[in-house]
Amino acid sequence: MRGLVLGGTASGVGKTVATLATIRALEAAGHAVQPAKAGPDFIDPSHHEAVAGTPSRTLDVWLQGEDGVRRNYHRGKGDVAVVEGVMGLYDGDGSSTAMVAEALDLPVVLVVDAKAGMESVAATALGFREYAAHADREVEVAGVIAQRAHGGRHEAGIRDALPDGMAYLGRIPPDPDLEIPDRHLGLHMGEESPLPEEALESAAEHLDSEALTDLAREPPRPPERERGPEDGSGGGSRGGPGSGSSPTGTRVAVADDAAFAFRYPATLERLRERAAVVTFAPTRGDSLPDCDAVYLPGGYPELHAAALADSDAIAEIGERAADGLPVLGECGGLMALSETLTTADGDTHEMAGVLPADVQMHDRYQALDHVELRARDDALTAAGGDTLRGHEFHYSSADVAGDARFAFEVVRGDGIADGMDGLTEYRTLATYAHVHPESGAFDAFLEAI
Incomplete structure (x- = not known):
């Protein structure tokens, strides 16, 4: 599987829209497209899946290591x-876009906002290409997509100004229908606010699918882990394979x-390799299924707090957790497992x-x-002394009781309180950190069960 990376000059430049248009353009040219996201994101991948019809892979050097990134890609x-x-x-010391491109040896297509520029778009692209050598980075900026660019003289001025060896790959026209609404954690999810099909098709028509595929190349293959893949190629929806x-x-x-x-698709894939997985929807009136353990991933419990308060499944989790049912919560799961949740409205x-x-x-x-x-001692997701890498992004804080017990010391990050994460009670563990299955955390969870 050949690939390429769409990098931006900055946040908010329109990478997601450019990515969706690229997916659609390549599909229209007859290609089977696998979307992926650099960095620990759940929202942009939901838009990828809505357009491509296949789950988006997460590629993060901090979470997975270089070999893990290559395994997940392949x-x-x-x-x-x-x-x-x-x-x-080049932004991000844990796992930047450049670091992912280097790990995979993939070319970078630079998304540049051309709304108020023409030759300056080329100057910007040249600067990003030359910076790689200046910073001793093995990053190849091989082409440009001009975001919010008009046709005619505007497009021609950008294309003609690009330096030798840098391909002009097309433009995304300015169109209010290509704006995805956002909120406190980022864009709306893909199923909530998909781009209008007509607008996406129109944007895709302005991209050069042949030139894009000519740039793409296949990354090196890593050795497989002896313990087996942490995020296999299974997967599926509710009641799908492995259930x-x-x-x-x-x-x-x-x-x-x-x-x-x-949640990462790789997490469900890994769980399904070793366990029977059944999904349930607490906000839609589902009861807790018959199970040996529960996983509550992150999300938006603050937007559905009233429904969760009335949920039979959440109440049953509370009762069964007190009886020793293993429960793992991440971020939103931590919030739902707590005593109370107070919204921003009070x-x-x-x-x-x-x-x-x-x-x-x-x-x-x-x-x-x-x-x-x-890990301070043996926990549901790690043995004592072991470390886990993950990421945190939340707008909430937790006021914990004085006798609260924590499973983890925070080496990097903020955690829940006082340099600690992993609030634990009975056989329940909840963190503000989200981890990827490449960390081995979900294997440890299954073994603990």
């Missing part, structure tokens, strides 16, 4: 991969609705009551970074 399906970058091309049988005899219930939508709702904490939403984000955690 488990994709298709003949061309389109990797959307994160922030600006009917389990090599370990374990049945894991995974929350799957608008309140718990932040409304307080009762949650599962498993963990001794009250969660409060804020108007500004409280943490945003790659994180590293060290």
Whole structure:
């Protein structure tokens, strides 16, 4: 599977729209496209999947290591991969777009905002190409997509000004229908606010699919891990592959609705390799399925707090957790497992009551970074002394009881409180950190069950 990376000059330049238009242009040319996202993102990949019809792979050097990034890439399906970058091309010390491009040895297509520029677009692209040598980075800026560019003289001026060896790959026309609405954690999810099909088709027509595929190349293959893949190529939706049988005899219930939508496809794939997975929707009236353990991923519980407060499934999780049912929560899962959740509007709702904490939403984000955690003792997702890498991004804070117990010390990041993460009670563990299955955390979770 050949691939290329769409990097931006900065956040907000329009990488997601350019990526979606590129996917559509390559599909129209007869290619099977595998979308991917550089960095620990759940929202942009939901838009990729809405357009490509296949889950987007997460590629993050901090979360997975270089070999893990290559493994995850090669488990994709298709003949061309389109990797959307994160922030600006060189931004981010944990796992920048440039670091992902280097790990995969893929060319970079630079997305440049051309709304108020012409020759300056070429100057910007040249600067990004030359900076790689200046910073001793093995990054090839091989082409440009002009975002918010008109046709005619505007387009011709950009194309003619580009330096030798840098391909002009087309433009995304200015169109208000190509704007994706956003909120506190980023863009709306793909199923909530998909781009209008007509606008996306029109944008794709202005991209050179042949030139894009000519640039793409295949990354090197890494060695497989001896313990087996951490994020295999299975997957599927509710009741899909892996939901009917389990090599370990374990049945894991995974929350799957608008309140718990932040999970990597690789996580479900890994769980399904070793357990029977059944999904349920707490905000839509589902009861907790018969299970041996529960996984509550992140999402938007603050937008569905009233529904969660009335949810039979959340109440049952509270009861069964007190009886020793293993429960793993990440970020939004932590919020739902707490005593109460107070929204930014000041409304307080009762949650599962498993963990001794009250969660409060804020108007500004409280943490945003790659994180590293060290287990204090054996925990559901790590042995004592082991470290886990993940990321955190949340607008809430947790007021924890004085006798609260934590499973992890925070080596990098903020955590829940006082340099600690992993609030634990009974056999329940919840973190603000999201981890990727490449970390081995979900294998440890299954083994603990």
